[in-house]
Amino acid sequence: MIxxxxxxxxxxLGKRDLQVLKGVDLSVEQGELLAIMGPSGSGKTxxxxxxxxxxxxxxxxxxxDGKEVSSLSSGExxxxxxxxxxxxxxxxxxLPRLSALANVELGLKYAGIDDRDLAMEALRRVGLADRANxxxxxxxxxxxxxxxxxxxxxxxxxxxxxxxxxGNLDSKSGEEILSLLTExxxxxxxxxxxxxxxxxxxxxxxxxIRLRDGLVVSExxx
Amino acid sequence: MKRQLARLKGVKKWxxxxxxxxxSIATHKLRSFLTILGIVIGIAAVIALMSxxxxxxxxxxxxIQGLGADLIGIRPGIxxxxxxxxxxxxxxxxxxxxxxxIREQIPYIAALAPTFSAYQxxxxxxxxxxxxxxxxxxxxxxLYSLEIAEGDFFTDYDHQRGSRVAMLGANVKQTLFGDESPxxxxxxxxxxxxxxxxxxxxxxxxxxxxxxxAIIPLTxxxxxxxxxxxxRGERVVTSIALKVSDQSQLDFVTQQITExxxxxxxxxxxxxxxxxxxxVQAVTQALSEATGTMTLFLSAVAAISLxxxxxxxxxxxxxxVLERTREIGILKALGARERDIWGQFLTESAFLTxxxxxxxxxxxxxxxxxxxxxxxxxxxxxxxxxxxxxxxxLGVGLFFGFYPAWNASRxxxxxxxxxx
Numbered sequence: 343m344i345x346x347x348x349x350x351x352x353x354x355l356g357k358r359d360l361q362v363l364k365g366v367d368l369s370v371e372q373g374e375l376l377a378i379m380g381p382s383g384s385g386k387t388x389x390x391x392x393x394x395x396x397x398x399x400x401x402x403x404x405x406x407d408g409k410e411v412s413s414l415s416s417g418e419x420x421x422x423x424x425x426x427x428x429x430x431x432x433x434x435x436x437l438p439r440l441s442a443l444a445n446v447e448l449g450l451k452y453a454g455i456d457d458r459d460l461a462m463e464a465l466r467r468v469g470l471a472d473r474a475n476x477x478x479x480x481x482x483x484x485x486x487x488x489x490x491x492x493x494x495x496x497x498x499x500x501x502x503x504x505x506x507x508x509g510n511l512d513s514k515s516g517e518e519i520l521s522l523l524t525e526x527x528x529x530x531x532x533x534x535x536x537x538x539x540x541x542x543x544x545x546x547x548x549x550x551i552r553l554r555d556g557l558v559v560s561e562x563x564x
Numbered sequence: 565m566k567r568q569l570a571r572l573k574g575v576k577k578w579x580x581x582x583x584x585x586x587x588s589i590a591t592h593k594l595r596s597f598l599t600i601l602g603i604v605i606g607i608a609a610v611i612a613l614m615s616x617x618x619x620x621x622x623x624x625x626x627x628i629q630g631l632g633a634d635l636i637g638i639r640p641g642i643x644x645x646x647x648x649x650x651x652x653x654x655x656x657x658x659x660x661x662x663x664x665x666i667r668e669q670i671p672y673i674a675a676l677a678p679t680f681s682a683y684q685x686x687x688x689x690x691x692x693x694x695x696x697x698x699x700x701x702x703x704x705x706x707l708y709s710l711e712i713a714e715g716d717f718f719t720d721y722d723h724q725r726g727s728r729v730a731m732l733g734a735n736v737k738q739t740l741f742g743d744e745s746p747x748x749x750x751x752x753x754x755x756x757x758x759x760x761x762x763x764x765x766x767x768x769x770x771x772x773x774x775x776x777x778a779i780i781p782l783t784x785x786x787x788x789x790x791x792x793x794x795x796r797g798e799r800v801v802t803s804i805a806l807k808v809s810d811q812s813q814l815d816f817v818t819q820q821i822t823e824x825x826x827x828x829x830x831x832x833x834x835x836x837x838x839x840x841x842x843x844v845q846a847v848t849q850a851l852s853e854a855t856g857t858m859t860l861f862l863s864a865v866a867a868i869s870l871x872x873x874x875x876x877x878x879x880x881x882x883x884x885v886l887e888r889t890r891e892i893g894i895l896k897a898l899g900a901r902e903r904d905i906w907g908q909f910l911t912e913s914a915f916l917t918x919x920x921x922x923x924x925x926x927x928x929x930x931x932x933x934x935x936x937x938x939x940x941x942x943x944x945x946x947x948x949x950x951x952x953x954x955x956x957x958l959g960v961g962l963f964f965g966f967y968p969a970w971n972a973s974r975x976x977x978x979x980x981x982x983x984x
Contacts, residue, residue, distance in 0.1 A: 396896070429898070439591045
């Protein structure tokens with residue numbers, strides 16, 4: 343499903359070049375549940391952004407679904423994000439002025455699907471059907487993250503990328519979100535990549551990779 | 565049913581950008597209101613001022629057109645006395661003989677009337693006033709389409725005999741006779757007794773209005789007031805008015821008269837004309853241009869306020885893009901392309917200015933109608949102004965929204981997502 347070969351990423355900060363990724367190789371099978379761990383600054387988020395087609399690698403090749411995507415135009419990358427990738431962020435990133443339902447509908451909008459029923463069904467799946475018309479500010483953190491998951495999932499993308507999805511939640515809500523994600527993974531055969539700091543969370547995944555200074559330093563199956 | 569649903573969805577898709585634009589505008593009510601207000605003022609000013617300009621134009625035109633566009637007036641030229649220019653008509657160069665020559669030699673003349681006028685004291689009973697007394701031929705009434713309120717215009721017979729009869733302008737009649745009928749009564753012009761034969765209907769304040777004059781046969785005038793003569797012994801007149809039979813020949817007739825008069829007055833080639841020929845058409849054109857310029861000037865002033873409104877829109881859109889950087893990042897992560905973002909912000913600014921435009925049209929038309937209703941000034945609203953205003957307001961939104969929208973679409977999604 344996902345195949346990275348010698349991916350590097352260099353940011354230019356003023357006059358200094360900062361190499362965040364220094365040659366990452368990674369293969370992820372379809373339907374796999376993968377945890378990405380590592381200290382801050384190790385390049386986890388950059389890696390996830392490249393996998394999510396938000397960013398392009400400086401060098402190396404990236405095959406998504408058998409297709410080389412590292413050299414596509416920004417418009418083509420947007421189309422891939424719209425159809426194949428669902429993002430779940432640490433800070434939820436819902437649009438504050440839209441209702442929960444409208445936020446979920448946004449997930450469909452750019453995939454070219456116009457179906458309110460699908461959005462409602464996704465909200466029901468995450469247990470928030472009765473909160474459809476609430477604004478994000480009227481929802482708890484856990485509920486907001488569930489809306490975000492519904493938004494990522496509503497278009498049925500093959501890949502969901504989650505960047506510390508429980509990082510801003512208390513342990514109880516975090517546990518609920520985690521259960522929801524693993525359930526969805528099991529039910530729908532989604533390829534799920536998750537960045538986490540929590541070893542207990544990582545242990546619930548099928549495979550853990552660890553990054554340090556822009557390189558994969560270890561890989562273990564649980 | 566299914567097809568209807570599909571059509572509904574099509575409509576929804578089309579409305580979708582408008583809906584997102586509406587939600588973001590509704591989020592910042594005061595800010596949106598103030599931005600829209602700038603456009604409202606601009607558009608309302610454009611409409612109100614244009615309708616005022618056009619109203620003035622139409623009013624002037626209708627009054628002049630009332631005289632007839634096929635009229636030509638000839639007046640003597642300017643005297644030069646020691647380098648001081650007198651006004652038009654101050655020279656004694658135009659004569660009765662000129663008028664006869666024109667009538668005999670120039671084609672396309674439907675009617676012609678020379679006038680010899682002078683200010684005289686008019687007395688009736690114990691009322692008296694100073695007024696212009698116009699000595700002319702009966703054709704004068706036909707030339708200026710004069711309408712008779714009572715009595716009859718003097719006849720050719722009166723003119724041939726030099727009858728002491730007078731037609732009174734509406735104001736003259738009112739001053740001298742009040743509400744009484746003057747027809748058949750006697751009055752004095754200077755030291756001469758004349759009989760009133762008729763009263764003219766008021767023409768209002770138009771160019772060359774006869775309301776304030778008395779009109780008598782030219783022959784009678786010649787007996788009452790000494791008519792000056794030129795060095796060649798010709799009898800001087802104040803003006804010659806004529807009407808052409810074919811309006812398309814107006815320029816030709818004007819040119820022919822000019823040549824005839826120049827040769828009769830023995831003017832050397834290159835010398836200035838010692839008379840002036842004005843056609844109502846030319847005056848109409850000149851006035852039309854003048855009022856057109858005024859309308860343009862008023863519109864330009866209004867357009868400046870619209871420009872300021874547009875800059876306000878751009879300012880707000882830039883702020884809005886900055887505020888919503890994170891939102892733009894989220895939309896991009898969800899798969900929005902550059903043109904989706906661009907379209908959304910452009911729709912939003914167009915929505916703002918179009919709303920302002922529509923309200924502005926209502927306010928502008930209201931102001932215009934109110935001014936007209938209160939008789940402050942004549943205004944003229946036409947659909948083209950309204951359509952233009954709406955199109956311009958939309959154009960302002962697209963123009964001033966373009967740069968902010970383009971800025972928004974070019975944001976890097978990762979940096980936008982990281983923006984606090």
